[in-house]
Amino acid sequence: MSTIYDHGAPGRRAVALPELGQAEEELLARFPPSLRRREGPRLPEVSQPELVRHYTALSRMNYGVDTGFYPLGSCTMKHNPKLHEDLARHPGFTELHPLLPAEECQGALALLWEMGECLKGIAGMPGITLQPAAGAHGELTGMLLLKRWLEDRGELGVRTKILLPDSAHGTNPASAAMAGFSVVSLPSDRRGMVDLAALEGALGPDVAGIMLTVPNTLGIFEEDILTITQLVHEAGGLCYFDGANLNAYLGRARPGDMGADVFHINLHKTFSTPHGGGGPGAGPVTVSEALLPYLPVPDIVREDGKYRLVWDRPKSIGRVHPYFGNTLVIAKALAYILTLGDEGLREASAGAVLAANYLKAKLKGTYRVPYDRLAKHEFVLSGEGLGDGVRTLDIAKRLMDYGFHPPTVYFPLIVKEALMIEPTETEPREVLDAFAEAMLRIAAEARDHPELLRDAPHTTPVRRLDEARAVREPWLRLGGGCVG
Numbered sequence: 001m002s003t004i005y006d007h008g009a010p011g012r013r014a015v016a017l018p019e020l021g022q023a024e025e026e027l028l029a030r031f032p033p034s035l036r037r038r039e040g041p042r043l044p045e046v047s048q049p050e051l052v053r054h055y056t057a058l059s060r061m062n063y064g065v066d067t068g069f070y071p072l073g074s075c076t077m078k079h080n081p082k083l084h085e086d087l088a089r090h091p092g093f094t095e096l097h098p099l100l101p102a103e104e105c106q107g108a109l110a111l112l113w114e115m116g117e118c119l120k121g122i123a124g125m126p127g128i129t130l131q132p133a134a135g136a137h138g139e140l141t142g143m144l145l146l147k148r149w150l151e152d153r154g155e156l157g158v159r160t161k162i163l164l165p166d167s168a169h170g171t172n173p174a175s176a177a178m179a180g181f182s183v184v185s186l187p188s189d190r191r192g193m194v195d196l197a198a199l200e201g202a203l204g205p206d207v208a209g210i211m212l213t214v215p216n217t218l219g220i221f222e223e224d225i226l227t228i229t230q231l232v233h234e235a236g237g238l239c240y241f242d243g244a245n246l247n248a249y250l251g252r253a254r255p256g257d258m259g260a261d262v263f264h265i266n267l268h269k270t271f272s273t274p275h276g277g278g279g280p281g282a283g284p285v286t287v288s289e290a291l292l293p294y295l296p297v298p299d300i301v302r303e304d305g306k307y308r309l310v311w312d313r314p315k316s317i318g319r320v321h322p323y324f325g326n327t328l329v330i331a332k333a334l335a336y337i338l339t340l341g342d343e344g345l346r347e348a349s350a351g352a353v354l355a356a357n358y359l360k361a362k363l364k365g366t367y368r369v370p371y372d373r374l375a376k377h378e379f380v381l382s383g384e385g386l387g388d389g390v391r392t393l394d395i396a397k398r399l400m401d402y403g404f405h406p407p408t409v410y411f412p413l414i415v416k417e418a419l420m421i422e423p424t425e426t427e428p429r430e431v432l433d434a435f436a437e438a439m440l441r442i443a444a445e446a447r448d449h450p451e452l453l454r455d456a457p458h459t460t461p462v463r464r465l466d467e468a469r470a471v472r473e474p475w476l477r478l479g480g481g482c483v484g
C-alpha cells in the first residue's frame, strides 16, 4: 500500500496559496533565529488530483457500517440514520459557546433536559447525569456515586468489595478498581448466569455492591435478576447495571423495576450515533432514589417553562466532564428516540433479538454454542474443533475475504475460542442469510482446506497483521517516533 509520500514530484502543489503581502525575509525577521526552521518541512508534493485520488482510495479500503455488515458483538454497530447527523449539525447547537448564561441557551438546555426525562423513563429511575462521555466513563461515575453513598453512611473503608460475574464486560472490573474497590469474581453456572449459591457465599458486611452486565456478555438475560438484586440489597449493598446492552430489552423492561441503583446507557450503541475508534460517545447514568444527592453538578431544572442550572448540591461528586458532556451525541440520540417513539423502540429491540436468534439457529448445527439458551441481542459461538489447527482468529480473517467485518473474537473470556455475534435490528434477512452462508462455507473450508483459513485474508489490501504489536508499538509517522 502506498503512502502519500510515494506520489508526486518536487514542485507539485495541490493548492495555490495567496501571495504574501510582505517580503518573506521581513516576516521571518520577526522570529528569533533559534525558532526558525533551517530547512522546509518534509511535506508531500502532490497535485490536487493525486491528493484526492490518494485519500479516496484509502477511504475505499476502509470498512464501516455504511459499507457492509458489521456484526461486532458488544459494540452494537447499527445503522446511523443520516437525518440525525443533519439535526446535530444545526448551527443553533454547533455554534453555541458552552459558557453562555442559561438564559441565552434555553434551546440547548431544553434538549438536554428532555433527553434526561426520556432516559429516566426508559430506565424507570428517578435521577440522571448526562455528563459521562462513554460507557466506561459512566461506570466510573457510578462507582464514584456508590463511594459517596458509602461515605455518607460511614461505611467507606468497611464495604470495600464489588462483586462481578465472570461474564461481565471487561470495563466493569476496571472501573470498580479505578474507583478504589477490590473486585471479587463470581462464577457463572451451567446456564451462563450468575451462580446464586456463589453469590450468597460472597455477600457480607464488606460488600459495597454488584456490577451486572444486563444481558451478560453471553447475550443471556439473568433469569434470577430479581433474586440477585434482592439478595444484594438485603446484604446492604447496591446494584450497578451495565446498560450497554440495552438494545436487547429497550422499551420492554426497565432496570429500575429490577432493582438497579445505577444504570449506564451507551447512547452511541443503543440509540444509534456513529462510533468506533474510541469515540465520540455518551454514557449517561441513571440512579435510584438512594443516589440522587450525589449526582454530578450542574443539574438542569425546568421551572415555569424555563431551564436553569443548579449547582447547589453539597453532596455531589462534582463534575465528571467539562460543560454538559458530548451534547451533539446526545442530540443525535434524542432525535433517534423521538423519531422512533415508544412503539419504534420496542420494535428495535424485538428486531435485534429476532436477528440474533435467527442467525444462531442457522449456525448452531455447525458451530458449537457453549451456552445454548434463548439469545438476546447477541450470541456466542466457539470456533474450536472446526479443522486441523484452525482457530477463531482464522475464521475471523477468512470472513473478510467474503466481504464481512468479523465478529468480536476471544470475548467473553469464559468461552474458549469465542466468536461473539451481534447482528442488530437494522440488517435485512438477505444480509443475515449471506453472512450465515459465508460462515458455513468457512466451516467446510476449515475441514477440507484449513490452510486457506490459516493464511487469510487473501483479498484485502493488507494481509494478516501482527495485531498485538500494532497496539504495543503504534508507530504512526514516517521516520519513527512513537505517538502517544
Ligand SMILES: Cc1ncc(COP(=O)(O)O)c(C=O)c1O
Pocket: 074, 075, 134, 135, 136, 137, 169, 171, 213, 242, 244, 245, 266, 281, 283
Ligand atoms: C457491555 C459493555 N459495557 C461497557 C462498554 C464500554 O463502553 P465504552 O466503549 O463506551 O466505554 C461496552 C463497550 O463495548 C460494552 O459492550
